[in-house]
Amino acid sequence: xxxAIKKSSGIKSMLLYGALLAIILLVMQWLKHxxxxxxxxxxxxxxxxxxxxxxxxxxxxxxxxTRKQTQKTEGKVSENSQPRIEFHYANLSKREFDVLKxxxxxxxxxxxxxxxxxxxxxxxxxxxxxxxxxxxxNRVMAVNKAKEIGLLV
Amino acid sequence: xxxAIKKSSGIKSMLLYGALLAIILLVMQWLKHxxxxxxxxxxxxxxxxxxxxxxxxxxxxxxxxTRKQTQKTEGKVSENSQPRIEFHYANLSKREFDVLKxxxxxxxxxxxxxxxxxxxxxxxxxxxxxxxxxxxxNRVMAVNKAKEIGLLV
DNA sequence: GCCAAAATGGTACTTTGGTATGAGCTCGTT
DNA sequence: AACGAGCTCATACCAAAGTACCATTTTGGC
Numbered sequence: 309x310x311x312a313i314k315k316s317s318g319i320k321s322m323l324l325y326g327a328l329l330a331i332i333l334l335v336m337q338w339l340k341h342x343x344x345x346x347x348x349x350x351x352x353x354x355x356x357x358x359x360x361x362x363x364x365x366x367x368x369x370x371x372x373x374t375r376k377q378t379q380k381t382e383g384k385v386s387e388n389s390q391p392r393i394e395f396h397y398a399n400l401s402k403r404e405f406d407v408l409k410x411x412x413x414x415x416x417x418x419x420x421x422x423x424x425x426x427x428x429x430x431x432x433x434x435x436x437x438x439x440x441x442x443x444x445x446n447r448v449m450a451v452n453k454a455k456e457i458g459l460l461v
Numbered sequence: 462x463x464x465a466i467k468k469s470s471g472i473k474s475m476l477l478y479g480a481l482l483a484i485i486l487l488v489m490q491w492l493k494h495x496x497x498x499x500x501x502x503x504x505x506x507x508x509x510x511x512x513x514x515x516x517x518x519x520x521x522x523x524x525x526x527t528r529k530q531t532q533k534t535e536g537k538v539s540e541n542s543q544p545r546i547e548f549h550y551a552n553l554s555k556r557e558f559d560v561l562k563x564x565x566x567x568x569x570x571x572x573x574x575x576x577x578x579x580x581x582x583x584x585x586x587x588x589x590x591x592x593x594x595x596x597x598x599n600r601v602m603a604v605n606k607a608k609e610i611g612l613l614v
Numbered sequence: 615g616c617c618a619a620a621a622t623g624g625t626a627c628t629t630t631g632g633t634a635t636g637a638g639c640t641c642g643t644t
Numbered sequence: 645a646a647c648g649a650g651c652t653c654a655t656a657c658c659a660a661a662g663t664a665c666c667a668t669t670t671t672g673g674c
Contacts, residue, residue, distance in 0.1 A: 616674085617672105617673090618671100619670100619672085619673100620670080620672095621670070621671085622667100622669075622670085623667080623668080623669100624665100624667080624668105625664100625665085626663100626664085627662105627663085628662085628664100629662070629663090630659100630660080630661065631661080632658085632659075632660085633656100633657085633658085633659095634655100634656085634657085634658105635654100635655085635656090636653100636654085636655090637652100637654085638651105638652085639651085639652080640649105640652105641649090641651105642647105642649090642650105643647085643648085644645105644647085644648105
């Protein structure tokens, strides 16, 4: 796909070149006519043509490079927006996840008791279960792991 | 500063233009000499000069844009590398910060002992001190706070 | 209705974490 | 030399976390 875009870009620039060259030839013919009509000397003629061509060249070079840059930027943006949160990654139950969130906020077990209206031993059970599922052995590791796998932001 | 760099870049491109124009004039004189010597017609002469100038223009435009891009990239890189860890933000001592980093990685106190070659009571002392400085009461809160204030990434 | 998963809860115990208090040593600054 | 900051360490104590084991109830899917 990106290769196709690059090829397309190459063909486009070629066509552009061709069109520009055609215009340049027309300008040259016109200037030649003026040249003959007003008898401009050769150097003046060349300076005019040269300036036009130089300016065109710079513009073209600039434009080609801007296109390259735009493609790169788009590529990066789409990469950044892809990481979705995988909710069932570690098979945590709803309640286990509730407990995990509060742990991550720095709640003690007792504070979680007060927040979820359950007993201390239930908090410990959920906590222990989620550690097992996340394959960790303490709260900080659990929080780190959960963030790492996208379970928590 | 960035404005100064941009101005500098502008001056440089002007000098470059000047130098190129000088070269072009020399080439024109040389071709005129050839023109006279070999009696090339005017259109051939123009085609040669025109091609050279167009090519030069494209090259220049490309180069200028590359410079712009390079500056942008450097600007981003320097932004990314600027967030230094503010070592004394919360007035943590070096040792306290060492302990904090390990806590943040999920290390138990005993594991920190083994990592830093100090006693358990020293770990506890540093830990307690850093909690006080960060105004928190447990490890998870300490880690969260440290990340929040930019002390840890 | 049956069954598995989830939620809840208790008990006992060990491990880990955190606080308070005190002390000694080194180094840099005044 | 005096002083403060930082590092280190010990002791004592309690709180909190975590594990193991067991049990009952609830919920959701078939």
